[in-house]
Amino acid sequence: MSALFENDEPFENVISIENKCTRLNLNENIYGTFAEIGAGQETVRHFFRAKNPKGTIAKTLSAYDKDFSDAIYGLDPQHRYVTEYRLKSMLQYETKLIEKRISRIKHPNKMFFSFANTVATIDWAKKYKGHGWLGIRFQREPRQEYSEIILHVQLHENSAAHQQISLGAMGVNLIYAAYYQSDDPKLVMQHLYDHLDTGKIEIDSINFTGPIFKEVDNRLMSLHLVKNNITDAVMFSEKGNNILPANVLYKKNLLTLRGSFRPVTNLNLDMFRTSRKLFLQEKDVDKENTVIIFEMTLNNLKAEGEIDEKDFLDRADLLCASGHTVMISNFQEYYKVVEYFSQYTKAKLGLVMGVDNLEDIFNEKYYRQLSGGILEAFGKLFFKSLKVYLYPMINEETGEITTSKNLKVHPRMRELYKFFVDNNRVVDITDYNKEALKIHPRKVYDLIVEGNPEWEKMVPKLTAKMIREKNMFQKPASAKSSH
Template sequence: MTEVIEDEFENILSIQNKCTRLNLNENIYGTFAEIGAGQETVRHFFRARNPKGTIAKTLSAYDKDFSDAIYGLDPHNRYVTEFRLKSMLKYETGLIEDRISRVKHPEKLFFSYANTVATIDWAKKYKGHGWMGIRFQRKPKQEYSEIILHVQLHENSAAHQQISLGIMGVNLIYAAFYQSDNPTEIMHRLYDHLDSDKIEIDSINFNGPVFEHVDNRLMSLHLVKEGITDAVMFAEDGNNILPANALYKKNILTLRGSFRPVTNLNLDMFRTARRLFLDEETVNKDNTVIIFEMTLNNLKDEGGIDEKDFLDRADLLCASGHTVMISNFQEYYKVVEYFSQHTKSQLGLVLGVDNLQDIFNEKYYRDLSGGILEAFGKLFFKKLKVYLYPILDEETGEVINSKNLKVHPRLKELYKFFIDNHRVIDIEDYDKEALKINPRRVHEMILERDEKWEEMVPDLTANMIKEKNMFRKRKSATSEKS
């Protein structure tokens, strides 16, 4: 058999049946390397029929010195890292290639599966997390493809976490060989016989010839859209990055928007707020990350999410060198709570006056027992400052900032408290021309082919939109036929 066909089984196979099917395939052959939690994945293959058909070698280089001797040193002297996982995968597939003759076994499909995991500690202070991945071939002698993911472990015992890891490991190997024609399906199949509240995937990347047409940013979007995780991030190269690594002990400044497209208004908000943020005494520029955030609501248009529209926005942000976060945090206090899991350093939110008005709208906090007071306690309890960008009242021409913003009389004292304590900082050196820009109108002008929109966006953005024909409405099937 030169190529593994797509799985067409009607029902979800049991874990034992998945292992049996893999073991009975005479051409699938590989190594299992599992560090940290134990050999929780490979044991399923040993318990199924014909394990010798699949298992070339299994090891657990649990001792750090022994692990370093095999796979080399991690640059940061850590073990539960993506770098360590990739080193394991590459090393093990290299050994298979060296030791198994292609002349004798021309149809073999080699793979290496690996994980490096830290389960919950005895004090239950750290819940546990880990990296797992597979490097594999779908055709003999093909360049290797990879699926690499990071998981957060939410169960309250190491034994239960190990069971969940083992199940997901089997699901991953099976999906690589029998379901990899559809990466979205893979993400669903990773949860066969698992609940997402037990083990959370917060980063996943697909690479190699099997996935040459896969955009990992769409895979990030899918994780959030399906409720697998609350937030994902990707870097300017378009690859998903682990939020915990990007945010760990960092000062974080966040600008939320639709970015459809990035306008001169967005750019001015970013530049002016960054200047104020970096002037804070507690903020070190070299230890600061700036996040451009889009929520699922930002991405929805007429009830759904258009993937091309999302990629257009992502392309523009990535081309400008920005780190992007997609989240399901509609309320700002949830964003702050999320960041506070990863850092105790200074946090900053860049808000327009209209966004601040929304924050002071009590209707958004009806699901909280403490209402708006509970939300504000969560929002401002940590080291948070709001950098407030003014808006222009189109009817009166008045510039509205924190000093003349009107809030509900019942909330005036609460509002005054945060103003007086310098938790809300007015941006004063704003661009008066940028203030006149209405981002929604810019998008409408692009659709209407009104060239004046080009004056309202950065040059790089304008050039990319024109060259790649971004944000254009797709023709209906009827119009295409006519």
């Protein structure tokens, strides 16, 4: 298995699943319940096979029948069973029950936990690969308020039996990490993959909450999922918590703006305003069923080599404060974004881009790795109902505005380009703010670093206020002097 994280331990030094269970079982103060729905009791099975299972297992339950599950945990508002809501209901119910049934007077040093999962494995026709929610609610000190680690997984193996084995291993890894590695959430994430790899099971959402994790920013945890190739894309809401992409994207009309957002400028907001207006005018696009996503790629974040976590959080804070849903991805090419979205929706898709981005899309050098070259990429990019909303570019010396009508592409690409423009797959944004065209995001950032107040005219008022009050995008003094 290849290393997922920097400074990974060699595979042969990773503690075995059996030894993890044994260590937990022999700790007389760690005690809890296991509730596993949909994929068998794969996690608790490991604890039963290890030494002294009675030391850890208070109860194990598989409420496989839906009526039994509803009777115990209550109805999910959407009448679904493989959901975060169902998982949280299970965790909360089971911890309340163990607190009620195990005497604190008799067991003053017990640290309780509830582990739960709700999973749908691959179907017999192999049409749906399967997915699930796993979580642990636990104490690391007696009587402590509970902390939680909750994650969503996509299952990639082609048999239910293999998926169950992987889920069992990840469940053990999660419980062990909660008790012995949770001082460092990144270490937790690393060790969730002990004896596993992302080709088998993919984590696409994870949240750490509670007193142990009060200093954790879950957006950083999202970033590390993408950075370490655990998943291709993650999303977080305006509240800053990680959200499951499938829940956000499912059957929605999607409009996406890609950028570095370092910081959000008046240019970005004008692109958002004008493209949103056009997108909502499209046939069958209902405002209530439309999601607008601000996307940053890993390349957007690697402005100067490695990703700077503070710099990332500064950008994220500004986007969240403006009420936007944010996606972090490792999709360099736009067609990969469209492929990703197409897994979840057949509704309308829109990409907002500037003229320079559209020029890049029609450059053949970016598609040499594809057997079908640029034609294959365009077949994926302009899949069904996708449109590009093109924001113009100004030549500040001549005042000339470049749109789809006068954009120059390579002679070999002219007919292909003309086909998409003539068929209304590239739509010019005309209701733009001409002053916004003159804003260069990199220049705005440089002015902030230099301490030149001119940048304040180029960003929204809320953005300017937050940058000033929180000293965002400030380099250490040593870094400034080296420029």
